[in-house]
Amino acid sequence: MTDPLPNTTHRSLQDLLGAVPYLLRYHPGDEIVAVYLGADRRILAVAAEPIRFSAETLSEHLVLRAPAEPCAQVAVIGYGPPTMRPTLARMGRIIDLFLPLHTLLWVTGPRCVCLLDGCSCAAGRGMDIDPATSPVAAQLTVDGVVALPSRQALTTLIAPDLVAQAETETALAALAADVTVTGLLDDVLATAKKGQRLSPGQVAPLALALTHRDALETAWSVVCACMWQRDLWLDVARRVPDRYVAGPATLAAWCAWRRDEHALAIVACKRAIHQGPGDRLTRLVTSVVRAHMPAHRLRRSTPH
Structure with missing residues (x-):
């Protein structure tokens, strides 16, 4: 018997972004993160890859790491500088061929921008974020889940x-x-x-x-x-x-x-x-x- 991923349901972008560091067990930086979602908006799994490969290779890695449990959608989130934005946009187009794309976000510092064309979500024109204030992050902390400051940690x-x-x-x-x-x-x-x-x-x-x-x-x-x-x-x-x-x-x-x-x-x-x-x-x-x-x-x- 294994320990399951903490039962986490997201209701907003703040919830989604707040959950990521705790489910990865560290705060991502200069990385692409995939959050695999069930039809009930439950987070099934997360995966992260450092930005050191091509968009095609990164997409392949993240598609292959989709959970065995039926995955309804995937949220792709890029953490890093402006130079990563073209890679992230190309990854969104590739991954959407295999898994329905829930959202495509670019996070730099306290700012989050949605890169999906024509999207009307809260991050469509960019929004300030504070993942630490998310109720999901607070609940995971109460449950004893720890997020280290970085992958290197x-x-x-x-x-x-x-x-x-x-x-x-x-x-x-x-x-x-x-x-x-x-x-x-x-x-x-x-x-x-x-x-x-x-x-x-x-x-x-x-x-x-x-x-x-x-x-x-x-x-x-x-x-x-x-x-x-x-x-x-x-x-x-x-x-x-x-x-x-x-x-x-x-x-x-x-x-x-x-x-x-x-x-x-x-x-x-x-x-x-x-x-x-x-x-x-x-x-x-x-x-x-x-x-x-x-x-x-x-x-x-x-x-x-």
């Missing part, structure tokens, strides 16, 4: 915790030479599912175990999109010494990808391969993430 979620790394190093030194990992993964998952943080005595043998292909692939096979697994693998990746980070960072990337948190998945992949090319599973996960393949294309679904 996602790196803090998996950055090394030097104090915790030292604690794990001490625990690793104390491990018996014949330490067994039988039942270790079940114990770790049971602890994390209850909302408890792993002790250094659990992190140390787990770090060691995940350097072995069989153990890493076993852990990978049970990774789901639940928030508690996201917290677990990000936490372990921060706490293990750098020479052990490839395994847990790979699992953190896979979990983030399954949750459609593509920006976080990319950051986790970078951490996983930082120490070298890594295991074949690390390379596979990195390839899937960088290919922008959507998680709903995954045939298997692990109940948890």
